[in-house]
Amino acid sequence: MAQQEDVFKKIVSHCKEYGFVFPSSDIYDGLGAVYDYGQNGVELKNNIKQYWWQSMVLLHQNIVGIDAAIFMHPTTWKASGHVDAFNDPLIDNRDSKKRYRADVLIEDQIAKYDEKIEKEVSKARKRFGDSFDEVMFCSTNQRVLDIKAKRDALHERYAQAMNAGDLNELRQIILDEEIVCPISGTRNWTEVRQFNLMFKTEVGSTAEGASTIYLRPETAQGIFVNYLNVQKTGRMKLPFGIAQIGKAFRNEIVARQFIFRMREFEQMEMQFFVKPGTELEWFQKWKQTRMAWHQALGFGAENYRFHDHDKLAHYANAATDIEFHMPFGFKEVEGIHSRTNFDLSQHAKYSGKKIEYFDPDTNESYTPYVIETSIGVDRMFLSVMCHSFEEEQLPGGETRTVLHLPAALAPVKLAVFPLTKKDGLPEKAQEIINDLRFHFNCKYEEKDQIGKRYRRMDAIGTPYCVTVDPQTLQDNTVTLRDRDTMEQRRVNISELRGIIEDQVSITSLLKKLL
Ligand code: ATP
Secondary structure, eight states: OHHHHHHHHHHHHHHHHTTSEEETTGGGTOBTTBEEEOTTHHHHHHHHHHHHHIIIIITOTTEEEOOOOSBOOTHHHHHTTHHHHOEEEEEEBTTTOOEEEHHHHHHHHHHHHHHHHHHHHHHHHHHHGGGOOHHHHHHHOHHHHHHHHHHHHHHHHHHHHHHHTOHHHHHHHHHHTTOOOTTTOOOOBOOOEEEEOOOEEEESSSTTTOEEEEBOSOSHHHHHTTHHHHHHHTTOOSSEEEEEEEEEEOOOSOOOTGGGSOSEEEEEEEEEEEOTTOHHHHHHHHHHHHHHHHHTTOSOGGGEEEEEOSSOOTTOSEEEEEEEEETTEEEEEEEEEEEETHHHHHHHHHHOOOOOEEETTTTEEEOOEEEEEEEEHHHHHHHHHHHHEEEEEOTTSOEEEEEOOOTTTOSOSEEEEESSSSTTHHHHHHHHHHHHTTTSOEEEOOSSOHHHHHHHHHHTTOOEEEEEOHHHHHHOEEEEEETTTOOEEEEEHHHHHHHHHHHHSHHHHHHTTO
16 A cells, blocks of 8 residues: 555656646645646646547537536526535544545545455465355355445445435544544544535626626536527437536545645536436446446556445436546546436526427427536546556666556657757758648657657657667668567658557547447
8 A cells, every 4th residue: 555655656746747747836835736737748638638529529429519618607506506515524633633524534444444355355365276266255254244244334324324414423433433533643523514615706896796606616517508509509309418628616625636636627527418217228328438438548447447326416316436446546537427307407497497308209398317427637637647657677677667658648649859969860850740740749859868868758658759860861761669668660751650640549549439
């Protein structure tokens, strides 16, 4: 575990050192849980967004995009329930003065029981070798059964407390489980209180004329309030979807873990409108479609899992998370929710407008049901970084830091180096770039020895490097070097585009989805 934390720290500093992610307003020592993306980060982030956008809007005839404003009429958030209920239960430790989410403390405790069981299983697996039967072991081993009974009882009690919104019971669970503050190590806890996560501001210039508005805590409501506009102007027939990428803001209580939990972040959300009664079928379909999108990146199926929700929001009739194996455990990257007709009905009620769909097949009007897929760009970015980062031991005792980014997501696709700064080599290198830059992102580098230049490109995940040497001037060939295998081969300049373009395009990923 300590080793994993170490790796995570290295990833955070790598992000800063190589221009991926900086603390916001860094010269003023940063602002809690707010980050800026640097010259390489913005490229990677844009590629992630493009992969998502195209998988939705290009690959589905019945999904269109919008870009709604961040500011919305304040009644939106009354109707959606956010003003009254977008709360987190928070608890303070009196000794460390640190604030925590009560639900997260308890969920971490449940995860600890799971880890204990996993430890017993792996010990037994070692002991029994090939003959080990995990299902049999877990259903008969007394120690495992005891831990599992405790875990399940806690889980049940927690789910009930959350569903009932019982803050005293949440506190009692923390006391009964003897959960301590990770900083002070004590159990000196305050009461549990609800805390609304929305940021407020004012529009209008004078105090009298001004009215309170919110920074949107999710992009979804911008889609719901535009349902009629898009359905009518796009003459959309059910089932159809509306996709959107944009900023969202939450005044998160616990702001740790780098870009995993930010106060300003970006979401990629798609609301899929369906006929009532078909929503659970579509929920299953979208679960599979979204999982396939993640797995097409090639990080290994074992690093993903679904986590079905215990506490369904009052409007949902099914919900799951896609979790990814981060260095700090399996964590939510995306939520998929069956939201019934709650949002559209609420907006109809609060706006006084009829928000329905006229079904030409059955000649009836009804309020569509909605399946939502909601993924955080920044969390996705973090998962890509975590999985790609490697400190690789090379033969001969050397190590190199390399980002094995999927080529389609890499910020720079090709780096072109003149072997030396003279004899027309820089000009030749520039010529190659001038030709290829229309097709993918190329970078020119002439400083330092070739070995060092390779290392710098490995560190930002550039899949290909090309070196121009005196032989190039004679026969138009260059050395092409592969980031992962580090193999070099001689190819003709005219072949470069054909070799590289397919590998580095978003299309190569999209094709895996069909
Ligand atoms: P969590 O339980 O981790 O707070 P959530 O269940 O509230 O997340 P949703 O409201 O379902 O999250 O939001 C959908 C997605 O938006 C999440 O899966 C996550 O990727 C992203 N997201 C939510 N909050 C944040 C945040 N504070 N920082 C970065 N990404 C976030």
